[in-house]
Amino acid sequence: MAQAKDFQTNNKPTWCPACGNYGSYAALTQAFAELGLEPHQVVMTFDIGCNGNGANNYRLYGFHSLHGRTIPVATAVKLANNDLTVVALSGDGGGYGEGGNHFLHACRRNVNMTLIIHNNERYSLTTGQTSPTTRLGDKTKTALVGSIDQPLNGPQIALTAGATFVARGFADDTASLKEIYKRALTHKGFSVVELLQPCVIFYDAKNIRDEYRSKIYKLDSKNWPTNNRQAAYQKAGETARLPIGIFFQEARPTFESHFKALANQTLVSRPTEKVDLTPFLKELK
Numbered sequence: 001m002a003q004a005k006d007f008q009t010n011n012k013p014t015w016c017p018a019c020g021n022y023g024s025y026a027a028l029t030q031a032f033a034e035l036g037l038e039p040h041q042v043v044m045t046f047d048i049g050c051n052g053n054g055a056n057n058y059r060l061y062g063f064h065s066l067h068g069r070t071i072p073v074a075t076a077v078k079l080a081n082n083d084l085t086v087v088a089l090s091g092d093g094g095g096y097g098e099g100g101n102h103f104l105h106a107c108r109r110n111v112n113m114t115l116i117i118h119n120n121e122r123y124s125l126t127t128g129q130t131s132p133t134t135r136l137g138d139k140t141k142t143a144l145v146g147s148i149d150q151p152l153n154g155p156q157i158a159l160t161a162g163a164t165f166v167a168r169g170f171a172d173d174t175a176s177l178k179e180i181y182k183r184a185l186t187h188k189g190f191s192v193v194e195l196l197q198p199c200v201i202f203y204d205a206k207n208i209r210d211e212y213r214s215k216i217y218k219l220d221s222k223n224w225p226t227n228n229r230q231a232a233y234q235k236a237g238e239t240a241r242l243p244i245g246i247f248f249q250e251a252r253p254t255f256e257s258h259f260k261a262l263a264n265q266t267l268v269s270r271p272t273e274k275v276d277l278t279p280f281l282k283e284l285k
């Protein structure tokens with residue numbers, strides 16, 4: 001049985017020391033192992049950004065795509081081979097900015113895969129510009145006197161757009177993050193996990209961690225009603241304190257379940273050499 005290290009390459013990650021990406025990397029590879037997965041059964045698609053540089057560190061099938069395009073690539077992978085476990089990674093820039101359109105439609109489409117959005121409130125790889133989640137008043141290289149755009153709330157948008165699983169995790173709490181990832185990976189449908197991921201370079205390293213540690217609390221997993229979308233929306237909107245855990249989960253037919261042809265055989269395993277296109281071409285005349 002594979003262990004977490006079997007999902008990790010020997011490459012030395014290029015993330016800065018103390019970056020929140022390390023916590024997510026540890027939690028996700030542990031989650032794969034504890035679910036009994038093997039590296040050849042998992043595909044990850046990556047965005048451009050610090051989070052996307054993780055493409056060098058995961059030992060499994062991967063595709064390092066364009067900025068904002070991790071979701072369509074993951075969707076194609078899943079539809080081509082629905083036997084695979086598919087995970088799309090993104091930053092808040094790629095996920096809510098460049099790829100915001102894909103994010104919305106993936107939530108309502110409900111392909112059986114997991115999206116992890118690393119929210120560090122900055123475009124970090126390109127040195128800390130304002131992103132869709134930058135707080136009002138934060139000074140960045142593109143907001144010299146402070147950001148004036150209202151930040152968006154990813155979990156609330158996912159809930160509004162119809163996502164069937166919405167959660168939030170904290171990169172420093174790898175034990176609970178691993179459990180959230182396991183639940184997301186086993187959910188039958190599109191699971192969204194927003195990760196609070198401290199960037200220690202474009203935020204004051206001590207302030208961001210102190211703030212998260214003082215504000216974050218865990219949802220009561222036994223008593224929180226995960227079947228109530230409106231309650232989840234309100235919970236995800238809290239700002240004085242920051243809840244982590246599974247906000248919402250519901251069962252809904254997946255996108256691929258509507259295609260009977262995929263029920264018994266994956267698309268990639270279907271023979272292509274003897275397909276007769278003549279009737280189809282006649283129809284087009």
Ligand SMILES: Cc1ncc(C[n+]2csc(CCOP(=O)(O)OP(=O)(O)O)c2C)c(N)n1
Binds near residue numbers: 067092094118
């Ligand atoms: C379409 C496109 N726009 C802009 C860029 C430049 N770019 C590369 S990485 C990046 C920042 C990534 O920020 P985010 O997605 O939040 O990830 P992070 O680095 O914070 O993990 C940008 C703007 C690009 N590569 N492609």
Ligand code: SF4
Binds near residue numbers: 014050
């Ligand atoms: S710049 Fe920020 S997000 Fe990027 S690797 Fe460094 S600490 Fe992590």
